[in-house]
Amino acid sequence: MSEIRKIFRRNSSGDNVFVIMDMLILLLLFVAILYPLLYVISSSFSGGQMLMGLSLVPKRVSLEGYKAVFEYSAVWNGYRNSIFYTLFGTVLAMVVTVLCAYPLSRTDFKPGKYAMGLCVFTMYFSGGLIPTYLTIRNYQMINTIWAVIVPNALSVYNMIVMRTYFKTQIPVELRESAQIDGCGDWRYLLQITLPLSGSVLGVVALYYAVARWNSYFTEMVYLQNRDMLPLQNILREILIINNPTTEMGISPEAEAKAAERSELLKYSVIVLASLPMMMMYPFFQKSFVKGVMVGSVKG
Amino acid sequence: MTINIKRNSVLKHFQRYGALYIMLIIPMAILVLFKYVPMYGAQIAFRNYRITRSIESSPWVGFKYFEKFFDYYGFWPILRNTLTINLYSLLVFPLPLILAILLTHLPFKRMVKTVQNVSYIPHFVSTVVLCSMVIQFTNARTGLINAITAIFGAEPVNFMAHKEYFYPIYILSDLWRDLGYNSIIYIAALTGVSPDLHEAAIMDGASIIKRVWHIDIPSIMPTFCTLLIMRCGQMLTIGYEKVLLLQNSLNISVSEVISTYSYNISLNAASPQFSYAAAIGLFSAVVNLVLLATVNKLIGRTSGNSLW
Numbered sequence: 099m100s101e102i103r104k105i106f107r108r109n110s111s112g113d114n115v116f117v118i119m120d121m122l123i124l125l126l127l128f129v130a131i132l133y134p135l136l137y138v139i140s141s142s143f144s145g146g147q148m149l150m151g152l153s154l155v156p157k158r159v160s161l162e163g164y165k166a167v168f169e170y171s172a173v174w175n176g177y178r179n180s181i182f183y184t185l186f187g188t189v190l191a192m193v194v195t196v197l198c199a200y201p202l203s204r205t206d207f208k209p210g211k212y213a214m215g216l217c218v219f220t221m222y223f224s225g226g227l228i229p230t231y232l233t234i235r236n237y238q239m240i241n242t243i244w245a246v247i248v249p250n251a252l253s254v255y256n257m258i259v260m261r262t263y264f265k266t267q268i269p270v271e272l273r274e275s276a277q278i279d280g281c282g283d284w285r286y287l288l289q290i291t292l293p294l295s296g297s298v299l300g301v302v303a304l305y306y307a308v309a310r311w312n313s314y315f316t317e318m319v320y321l322q323n324r325d326m327l328p329l330q331n332i333l334r335e336i337l338i339i340n341n342p343t344t345e346m347g348i349s350p351e352a353e354a355k356a357a358e359r360s361e362l363l364k365y366s367v368i369v370l371a372s373l374p375m376m377m378m379y380p381f382f383q384k385s386f387v388k389g390v391m392v393g394s395v396k397g
Numbered sequence: 398m399t400i401n402i403k404r405n406s407v408l409k410h411f412q413r414y415g416a417l418y419i420m421l422i423i424p425m426a427i428l429v430l431f432k433y434v435p436m437y438g439a440q441i442a443f444r445n446y447r448i449t450r451s452i453e454s455s456p457w458v459g460f461k462y463f464e465k466f467f468d469y470y471g472f473w474p475i476l477r478n479t480l481t482i483n484l485y486s487l488l489v490f491p492l493p494l495i496l497a498i499l500l501t502h503l504p505f506k507r508m509v510k511t512v513q514n515v516s517y518i519p520h521f522v523s524t525v526v527l528c529s530m531v532i533q534f535t536n537a538r539t540g541l542i543n544a545i546t547a548i549f550g551a552e553p554v555n556f557m558a559h560k561e562y563f564y565p566i567y568i569l570s571d572l573w574r575d576l577g578y579n580s581i582i583y584i585a586a587l588t589g590v591s592p593d594l595h596e597a598a599i600m601d602g603a604s605i606i607k608r609v610w611h612i613d614i615p616s617i618m619p620t621f622c623t624l625l626i627m628r629c630g631q632m633l634t635i636g637y638e639k640v641l642l643l644q645n646s647l648n649i650s651v652s653e654v655i656s657t658y659s660y661n662i663s664l665n666a667a668s669p670q671f672s673y674a675a676a677i678g679l680f681s682a683v684v685n686l687v688l689l690a691t692v693n694k695l696i697g698r699t700s701g702n703s704l705w
Contacts (some may be wrong), residue, residue, distance in 0.1 A: 100507070105504045105505075110604060112604045112605075112606070113604055113605045116502070116604070116605045116606060117503065117504065119603075120499050120502060120503050121503060121508070122504070123499060124499060124500070124503065124508070124509075124512050127496070127512065127516070128511070128512050128515060128516075130573070130575075131515055131516055131518070131573065131577065132515050132518060134530065134534070134573065135518065135519070137541055138530060145534055150637065151546075152541075152545065153546055165626060177705050193423075194423055195424075197420045197423055197424050198420075198421065198424035198425075199420070200418035200420060201418075201420050201421050202415075204417065207414055207417050209414075209418075210417070213425060214422055216425065216428060216433075217428065219434040220428065220433075222630060222685075222686060222689060223436070223682055223685075223686055224435070224436070224682060224688075225431065225432070225433075225434075225435030225436040225437075225438055225678075226435070226439055226661075226675060226678025226681070226682055227437040227656075227659065227660065227664070227678055227684075228441075228659070228663055228664075228675040229435040229436070229437075229438035229439045229441065229675055229678070230431070230435040230438075232438055232441070232452075232671065233430075233431070233434050233435045233436075233438050234431070237430075243468070248427065248431070249431035250428055252424050252428060253426050257424075271483070274499040282416060283414075283416035283417060283420075283616055284416055287420075294656065302585075308445060308521060310651045312521075312522075312523030312524065312525075312636070313523075314523070314525050315638045315641070316472075319664055328524045330523055330524075330526075331525075333523075333525045333526065333529065334525050334529075334642065336531060337525070337529035337533075338525065338528060338529055338531065338642055339550060364529065365533070366534060368526050368530065369531060371523070371526055372522055372523070372526055376518065376521055379517070379518065379521055380565070383514065386517075387581055387585075388455075391581070391582070391585035393687075
């Protein structure tokens with residue numbers, strides 16, 4: 099408290115007004131961001147019943163919402179698919195991104211400039227959804243996970259973040275001396291560059307994993323087989339399509355049943371779907387902020 | 398002789414950089430196969446393409462599908478919706494910057510850290526989850542928003558059923574998710590400012606507001622301009638995944654944007670109009686590129702910050 103008093107005494111009165119307003123705004127923001135999260139979590143334990151007004155305490159604690167999710171096999175199938183796509187997609191994307199970022203980080207490698215140009219151009223211009231769809235269809239990849247994973251294995255933005263890190267954080271002298279000792283590029287990449295790049299690898303992997311886990315549109319377009327759909331698409335079916343405001347043309351009984359089920363499990367399924375990424379966040383928190391900062395450096 | 402030297406140096410180049418070329422094979426193949434081949438395929442916008450025939454064997458029709466789009470009675474409403482959503486999101490575009498300034502000028506470090514860390518969490522919520530939270534919260538009977546407005550004696554409203562709430566819902570939910578996350582980059586730029594500047598200003602008796610105006614804003618401007626230019630380059634395509642999820646029969650008159658229309662008439666239609674949708678996609682991509690270049694030039698001329 100004395101610390102705070104000291105700050106206020108030192109400041110001019112105008113600055114004190116600023117600090118107090120600043121604090122109030124941030125407090126308000128804190129509540130506005132946290133409240134909906136907590137509301138969802140406590141609703142998920144309320145067994146489909148409304149919370150009492152704005153209170154965050156459920157009328158009675160019940161696990162019925164979670165039980166309903168457990169009994170809903172489509173959700174579990176989607177969960178399994180999501181885990182598989184996320185793991186596989188992230189690993190593949192990391193390999194491709196490292197293979198792209200390392201050569202392009204080498205300033206002595208002149209053709210890298212052209213490859214970089216090829217990469218950056220795709221950030222500003224794209225053929226569009228339909229030509230991309232038809233191309234992938236032409237490759238016979240529709241309804242396979244390749245259609246989802248391979249085109250997204252190289253995000254130019256993530257590649258630039260990694261390239262900037264390689265370029266600015268790893269001293270050139272290291273490579274020069276390794277080269278004199280007869281260390282080739284592959285060995286240098288695998289045994290020196292990568293072990294020194296833990297934080298950026300973590301961040302980029304997190305970016306890829308979150309993007310894959312949270313994506314629904316690509317999957318909706320390319321996967322027609324319902325068993326192959328990841329969790330997000332199943333959530334969309336339960337929570338958004340079955341919602342009465344968007345529903346047209348299914349029988350009233352089916353609608354009522356779907357509404358009842360979605361009522362019971364809607365919050366618990368939201369919690370379960372968001373949990374994996376939220377749990378990863380604390381581990382990556384430090385390098386996460388650092389990654390954004392590295393990415394912001396023009397390279 | 399000279400040829401020999403040249404051949405030698407080419408050989409030397411490949412000897413030296415061979416591994417780097419090999420590394421680039423897979424990434425470049427992915428880029429070409431999934432980004433550049435579709436760009437070539439975008440020519441179906443000028444052809445009468447059918448799914449049963451190849452691109453090259455489809456007859457040229459010139460600008461027919463572009464004209465079809467411009468003559469479509471829904472063209473102006475769709476364009477208006479697209480621009481309105483963008484205008485609103487440009488209005489709130491400086492908010493992460495303001496948040497960064499508020500965070501860096503609060504002397505209570507522990508509070509700053511807590512607010513910061515909590516503000517990043519929603520970024521990890523997926524679009525589907527975000528939209529379903531929105532739909533639950535705006536429900537007339539059980540929704541959180543109505544519970545709040547009820548305190549002030551308001552009648553319950555089914556917000557998703559009223560089109561006038563669509564833009565506020567869209568913008569506010571976006572803000573909730575990404576405000577904190579988007580402020581990180583500005584905080585990074587602000588912590589890069591030399592503390593000497595602030596100390597000298599304090600010595601001279603400058604208030605916080607003065608320091609924000611004369612030190613923080615100028616030092617954050619390059620970052621802000623870069624992000625603004627990039628954002629303008631996505632004007633016609635951004636956010637359609639979320640719009641698609643929040644779209645319903647009651648708000649479609651304000652929620653149909655160019656990219657959702659193009660999706661709804663092609664991949665989401667019983668008889669997909671591929672050439673027409675590709676023309677709309679190409680139109681958006683070109684307008685995006687033109688906007689990017691224009692805004693880049695404009696900002697470059699007025700503030701000296703440009704992408705190239």
